[in-house]
Amino acid sequence: MFVYGTQFHRPPNPPRQTRVAALEQIAGPLGFNTIKVWTMWNWCNPEPDVYDFAELDEIMATCDRLGLRVIVNTILETAPYWLAEQYPEARYVNADLEPLNLRGRSSDPNGGWPGLCLDHAAVREAAANFLTALANHIKHRPSLLGYDCWNEPHVEPAWFNSMWPSPNQMLFCYCETTTAQFRSWLSQKYGTIANLNEAWIRRFRSWDDPLPPQTHGTYADWLDWRRFMIDSMSDQMAFRVKTLQVADPDHFIMSHGAKFPPIDPLTLSSINNVALAQPLDRWGCAIFPKWHRMTPALMAAKFDACRSDARGKPWWLAELQGGHGMTTGLQRSAHVQPSDIRLWNWLALVAGTSGILYWTYMAEATGTEATGFGLVNAAQELTPRAREAARICGLLQRHEALIERYKPRPQVGILYDPDNQILSFAMEGKEDPVTGSAQGYYRAAWHSDVLARFLQPDEIRELGPDIRVLLVPWHLIGKPETAEALNDYVRQGGVLICDTALGLFDENGWQQSRTPANLHETWGIVEEEAFWVADDGRPATIWERMGPLSSPAGAYTVPPDLVSTSPYVAVTDPVDGTIRGRHLITPLKVSAPAEVVGTCQGMPVAARARVGKGTVYYFGTNLGASIHEGDETALRLVGTLIGQHTTPRVVGSRLRPRLIEGEDEALLVVFNDQSEIVCETMQLPPVYRLARDVDSESSQSLDDHQIEVEVNPFDVRVIHLRTKLNKASWGYRSA
16 A cells, blocks of 8 residues: 555644544545544643543544554653653753753644653653553554654754744753763763873863763864764664554554755754664655745755665655645745645655655644644635645555555765764854755756765665765765775776865864875875855854954954955866855865866866776865855766766756656656746657656657657656557556
8 A cells, every 4th residue: 555645633633523524534535545643642641640542542433434544653742741740850951051841832732842851761661651551552453554653853852942042042952861871871982081081182080070062162072972962862763663562563663854964954953864764664754845945856855865764664755745834923835736746746756755644634723833734724625735635646546556666776876974964063053064065966966867875884885886976075074984985986986076175084073184084195186275265255153253353343354365255166077167166175286096177276176086997076175065056067067977977767958857667667757846837858768668648648659769748837747658559558547
């Protein structure tokens, strides 16, 4: 079964008296097969040892009758008030050492948010009791499909805790229990206080001395602090999974994220999605494109990242925006149109999803999300977008066998290391240089009509011959094993594209003597002293806003050197053109086997090195960020390299085609991310001999294996292809 449905219940919505009719609408006119419900800890556990699952029973009994399947989303992030009264020391504490009382917020109007710190033993025991009681209560229900054990895993209060948060109010958790566990983690890592002192440059006397950092300026302590928090989040995932598995070993357990590094930042959230997904049966993502103003390329990047993080397990689009998003109680996103529903569904499908669930069935009822996100309105009337979702549901069931057999085959790799993003946060208080570079490089893959695989350093040696191009966005962490694996990848025939400052710092944030670290001799490339590049006159940090001491407070002065004020790189290979550098311009010393392929102010700043059977392209700037900021020459350069070394099944000019292929049939999915109608002729693989539009069910002509495709602005067109000249085999309603 291809799972297709919607989030249904989060107290108090939908109203209790309307739920049976609502479920009948979901199973009937909409034709969905699955719903998801939030079981919120504080709502279902109002007193010690008292569990109230009456509302869940009513919903599941109706689903039993209607044949709907139910995903139960367990929400520990709304803790019972009685538990907070018993253990006030278990409240989350921010970097200003302020404990957070339980409260309501936009996504948790019934209170109990942000929950209590699960590092506290009594809180974890109470959470385990709740999960166990829930699983024991529902595990025999025919409608139960599985559990979503953690909604968008992250350090919960780090997101949306105020309309006016200071940076320190987004950093957690500094409670006594978490601080003690951090010290224990440090003790296990370093063994002796002397070893910690050497790494952190301290004079601690005992393990009682180290504290989590609260202000920026140092690197080693921040790296360890957020590594620990990431490990803690991964441990919490394992705890949730194990607890549910013991109580109910017969149903799957999943989770879904909302941030997907390196496309998204990770440090405040404290997430490593690969580690979070490891104990799960399946993984998933939450995407709100109109709310968060996502381009199709950015959505595709997140889907590819989600699939990559799952490492071979099934993944779902577990939350897809159903109606307009709400930023505050008044501000809202653009409306969701039927064409959006089509576009978003097919973007997920070409990336390989095996389930799609909307957020949410009915427009939210109260709080700052009220009026938003619903497929249907508050009166439960079907909207045009809901009718389109129903139509697509039927279409996907028709092509279910093909979609289930489909296996995406990425041809481009994008490397990232969570430590690299933590270092960026320690350096800048943000991760923009990394995330911008990753988004830019992915855009080049998107325009090259190939899928991408996001990978961490431990996966480099596992890359097969399909990944011919490996992109390394803004990677300042230099680990010897990563450098060795990258070099071996190139020697074996791979093409490697790198930004400047590769391996500038070691694992403790110490500057290395040569960059690219551990690779400069082999590649014949050595970085010289870099120039900082002003970001189009936009001050980014307090120091930039202050300006030099000779300027009035708040003034901003552009650095006086020509490189910083005119950071243009003239490139000659693989294209001729000029690129506007970003973040740094780094002169290079180039020797054999490297050759200069780009200059700035007469200085070498880009090089190509033939190493073994492969090639390294090294750029003395943040090339990915240049693409992200709209530099067309940078996009063309990386796209040309990708095109020279990959073999996309279908290629477009302004349209972006993808193939969902089976044994003797395929779906040609063509996206238009332009603001105007685009019509193109595309060359298909010669094996396909028949074509039919899946929406109109009309035959499409193939002339010498070419097909003409016209797609409306920001829309998608889907063509069913067959390898055999047998029109009777289409299986559609009519000829």
